[in-house]
Amino acid sequence: MPALDPPAWLWIACTVAACGVQTVRNAMQRSLTERVGTVGATHVRFLFGLPFGLAFLAAMATAVDLSALKLSEAFLAWALMGGVFQILGTGLMLAAMRERSFVVSIAYVKTEPVQIAVFGLLFLGERLSLSASIAVIVATAGVLLMSMPAKAAAAGGQGGGAASGGASPSGGSPGTQSLLARWLPRAARLGIASGAMFALSAVGFRGAILELGDAPFYARATTTLATSLLMQTALLSGWLLWRDRRVLAEIFRLWRPSMLAGFAGALASQMWFLAFSLQTAAAVRTVGLVEILFAQAVSHKLFAQGTSRREAIGMAIMVGGVAWLMLSAS
DSSP: OOOOOOOTTHHHHHHHHHHHHHHHHHHHHHHHHHHHHHHHHHHHHHHTTHHHHHHHHHHHHHHSOGGGOOOOHHHHHHHHHHHHHHHHHHHHHHHHHTTSOHHHHHHHHTTHHHHHHHHHHHHHOOOOOHHHHHHHHHHHHHHHHHHSOHHHHHGGGSTTOOTTSSOOTTSSSSOHHHHHHHHSOHHHHHHHHHHHHHHHHHHHHHHHHHHTOSSOHHHHHHHHHHHHHHHHHHHHHHHHHHHOHHHHHHHHHTHHHHHHHHHHHHHHHHHHHHHHTTSOHHHHHHHGGGHHHHHHHHHHHHSOOOOOHHHHHHHHHHHHHHHHHHHHHO
16 A cells, blocks of 8 residues: 655644644543542553554554564664653643643643754754744743743732742742742643653654654554553553552543543544654644643633633734744645
């Protein structure tokens, strides 16, 4: 079967689809966090996503000759890198969601495109054009604006005291810890760290896909997905068997919502990997900022969380940057 020649817009369609499905998965994982903890909710997407990832690969094998794939140690190393950093990123993201609202937590995580651009250049030698680089920065600036804590946004006009208006308990001027807490609260630190982990993860998966050679893009994407899910399931299952078997048992007791979260996770990853096989990781993750719009809808519908004017302006700037990137990449 000859390889299909994908249309130029396909990576964008795959990215937007991934964002929609991933928003559903994130909401499901967030609801499971209280029952099985951060590590348990993280594991759900891999343990229950693995059967679907293997099913995607089996279906692919019936339609495509997979012999053209160049499996190698380098491929496994890239896939392992992507898998490990994705585990860390998911755990940090869920921890951030316990600190702040669903949509703001996602916004913190979505500071990753600039980090991906740097990591992609360092690890893969992938350069963005000047226009695309500016678009990435504009979109990320919009994310930072909408995720800035309200107190920090208003601090500029309130003249320099601590929240209580006096000196710090230690007797000096308001300490750097207070300033850090105002501008970069715990949820922001967790979310930005999660974005860094996801950035490294995206670079790893992109590297794994490229390492598979000249096989059709959809075969490389699906093979990378199944391989990474297998690695991630083995790693986290082994960890929980060693450290907390009770959580693993609870995950299986919650198999119905876990199965839905696993399917959504596998499907979202399939879409992400298809996009990674067609475009640089930085460009894909920048278009992926539209997930914030989906997260906003979920926040209103499921978690009754509103949107401030500043958050709306930030989202508008972010959408403008994404649109700019899509036009420059087309």
